Amino acid sequence: MHSPTQLQEIIENAIPKIVYPAHPADLYEPIRYIMSLGGKRIRPVMVLMATELFTDEINKALDVALAIETFHNFTLVHDDIMDNAPLRRGKQTVHEKWGSNNAILSGDVMMVESNKHLSKVDVNVLKPVLDTFNATAQGVCEGQQLDMEFEQRSDVSIAEYIEMIRLKTAVLLGGAMKLGAIVGGASMADAELLYNFGENLGVAFQLQDDILDVYGNPEKFGKQVGGDIMANKKTFLHLTTLALAPLDEAAPLTSTALAQAEKVSQVTQLYNKYGVKELATTEMDKYLDKAHQALNALAVAEEKKTQFRELVQQIMERDR
Amino acid sequence: MHSPTQLQEIIENAIPKIVYPAHPADLYEPIRYIMSLGGKRIRPVMVLMATELFTDEINKALDVALAIETFHNFTLVHDDIMDNAPLRRGKQTVHEKWGSNNAILSGDVMMVESNKHLSKVDVNVLKPVLDTFNATAQGVCEGQQLDMEFEQRSDVSIAEYIEMIRLKTAVLLGGAMKLGAIVGGASMADAELLYNFGENLGVAFQLQDDILDVYGNPEKFGKQVGGDIMANKKTFLHLTTLALAPLDEAAPLTSTALAQAEKVSQVTQLYNKYGVKELATTEMDKYLDKAHQALNALAVAEEKKTQFRELVQQIMERDR
Numbered sequence A, B: 001m002h003s004p005t006q007l008q009e010i011i012e013n014a015i016p017k018i019v020y021p022a023h024p025a026d027l028y029e030p031i032r033y034i035m036s037l038g039g040k041r042i043r044p045v046m047v048l049m050a051t052e053l054f055t056d057e058i059n060k061a062l063d064v065a066l067a068i069e070t071f072h073n074f075t076l077v078h079d080d081i082m083d084n085a086p087l088r089r090g091k092q093t094v095h096e097k098w099g100s101n102n103a104i105l106s107g108d109v110m111m112v113e114s115n116k117h118l119s120k121v122d123v124n125v126l127k128p129v130l131d132t133f134n135a136t137a138q139g140v141c142e143g144q145q146l147d148m149e150f151e152q153r154s155d156v157s158i159a160e161y162i163e164m165i166r167l168k169t170a171v172l173l174g175g176a177m178k179l180g181a182i183v184g185g186a187s188m189a190d191a192e193l194l195y196n197f198g199e200n201l202g203v204a205f206q207l208q209d210d211i212l213d214v215y216g217n218p219e220k221f222g223k224q225v226g227g228d229i230m231a232n233k234k235t236f237l238h239l240t241t242l243a244l245a246p247l248d249e250a251a252p253l254t255s256t257a258l259a260q261a262e263k264v265s266q267v268t269q270l271y272n273k274y275g276v277k278e279l280a281t282t283e284m285d286k287y288l289d290k291a292h293q294a295l296n297a298l299a300v301a302e303e304k305k306t307q308f309r310e311l312v313q314q315i316m317e318r319d320r
Helices: A004-017 A025-036 A042-052 A058-082 A094-098 A100-118 A123-152 A158-184 A188-215 A236-244 A260-273 A276-297 A302-316 B004-017 B025-035 B042-052 B058-083 B094-098 B100-118 B123-152 B158-184 B188-215 B236-244 B260-274 B276-297 B302-316
Strands: none
Touching (some): A004 A025, A004 A302, A025 B123, A042 A158, A058 A094, A094 A100, A100 A123, A100 B100, A100 B123, A123 A188, A123 B123, A158 A188, A158 A236, A188 A276, A188 A302, A236 A260, A276 A302, B004 B042, B004 B058, B025 B094, B025 B100, B042 B058, B042 B302, B058 B158, B094 B100, B123 B158, B158 B236, B188 B236, B188 B260, B188 B276, B188 B302, B236 B276, B260 B276, B276 B302
């Protein structure tokens, strides 16, 4: 059995070996660029981990892992256009480097490349693989749409927010797990349990991200602490405070008059007063529990589950 | 056997019955909108025509036909963003109506919807259907990339131009034909012949479009006569004239100083002088011949080919 780190290496080694056509160079160069920017390769690793629960032949799942990583990077390219983001992983975004039109089109062809990877799986699992991938891809698009819409709305409910992060982030982790399971020869029941594991872990992960944005260790958290507050981002903490605090008291949350540091300070005090860190942690633990329940119900040997539990710990202990 | 008109009706009836999720409304409404704008549905009709060469059960191919039409409309949505086009079929483009970000994302989900349609074909043809579709989709993206790049270049060769229109326009007609053939149970040899038929017809069609832009009957041609000339579009006529005329004589081709009507008049005179209409017609006929050769070689009864020959005539006799 491979460790997550070993699986990550397998992915890192496989990515530069993907062959794209040489021409038109400006269509394919952005794909090589974004795919080489790194990241933890968590999604393709999850595919391979799920496969390895059921078979030693993880090579069977490599194409699906690459499909998922390519799809994920495609969403980054298009999301960065929509968000007008200058940087991705500390480097220029594709649309900054090649222009928006080129970025749209390179993204489009990445979707095709994902489907090309997918089509290489054993034909006896091709149909369920496609169905799972398409449902996943559709969910991710819906999540991005909701995220964009929420920026324009002032009445987003906490339930709507959870649904948005489920679609935008968690569905892809669930999908990765389920795809790996299917390719590994899992029963549909086990594949669904792994989907639930991944999806619930994904929601927990995003909620933790909301918490760390405010309460994270600035030296360990990858982003600027307070970034969500400064951007008026409707996180779980933000929406919960809006629901609990009287309207006048909640004013700093959406204020554009306050200096950035002062705003972060006032909003953090408000969060402290209403105990929303604890409420968010309770919500996060609820999803972590669901993830563990799905894992417990899985019909594989206990020792094989250990690695998954360690993965959860690793992911969730980022820097609390 | 159904006539092209009957097949078009089948498509027109099937499109409003496609079920998209209700939410998020702004993600799916643009899909219903663009898919309802009409057009001749030539690509899905070609899918069904190809299928009917080999089986009476054209319903087997309906999902593939809808996949092709959805994909085609997806390319229109994204191309219109890139081209900054205000109108499509006389109506507001999707990005004009919903904004560019929304249009990018609705386009993305249309690609997923295409793949969902595709995944419904008989599992025994699923793999070749996917391979054909993915190769087609990739070619179309490459063609759009080349088309964008050509706008910035002054050294486009005629061979490069033919390759661009092959990718951007013709590959999809070839792909539609081949997909229909595969679903109908054709041999791979016949499927390839139908691909060649569709692709060569596509190149001929685009060359005809270049000719009609200058020499078409203004009352019958769907677009403004002289539109390509006014836009300095590097068509076959434009590039051939550049290759034949001395540099100073060719100046009107790229002039931005001339009034529109004067420019159209001067460039048309130049085209007449160098006989590029005839050269374009000869080139077009070369591709038409290739299309007919592919059709002749096809291992199906002669009477079944008649409809294809009529289709070619219909398409190619738009208004010469």
